[in-house]
Amino acid sequence: MSIYIYAKTRSATSVYCDRCNQPASFIQVTYHHKHDKKNHSVLCRPCMVREGLELCDCCKMSQPFEAENGEGIKVDLMPAYAPGELDSDGTCSDHP
Numbered sequence: 001m002s003i004y005i006y007a008k009t010r011s012a013t014s015v016y017c018d019r020c021n022q023p024a025s026f027i028q029v030t031y032h033h034k035h036d037k038k039n040h041s042v043l044c045r046p047c048m049v050r051e052g053l054e055l056c057d058c059c060k061m062s063q064p065f066e067a068e069n070g071e072g073i074k075v076d077l078m079p080a081y082a083p084g085e086l087d088s089d090g091t092c093s094d095h096p
């Protein structure tokens, strides 16, 4: 699947963390893998951890999402979830 993101670009191959301008490797999505450009962030690992986002136990092992920003830069980002977004087993809608 491919998700459209809003993220800053500084090279042809990477997008940057919304917080610290390091290369991003995580994308915040909902339980159903929807990315809301207004309310969700694209983050590097330290910022993802600092903001308390959680990872799906199953998505961690699976393929990253292909994301593309307005400048046509395609990157692979791992999904991250706000606290409370995952179900009681700590997994997303793909892994009930």
Ligand SMILES: [Zn+2]
Residues within 6 Å of the ligand: 017, 018, 019, 020, 021, 022, 043, 044, 045, 046, 047, 048
């Ligand atoms: Zn960061």
Ligand SMILES: [Zn+2]
Residues within 6 Å of the ligand: 056, 057, 058, 059, 060, 091, 092, 093, 094, 095
């Ligand atoms: Zn999952």
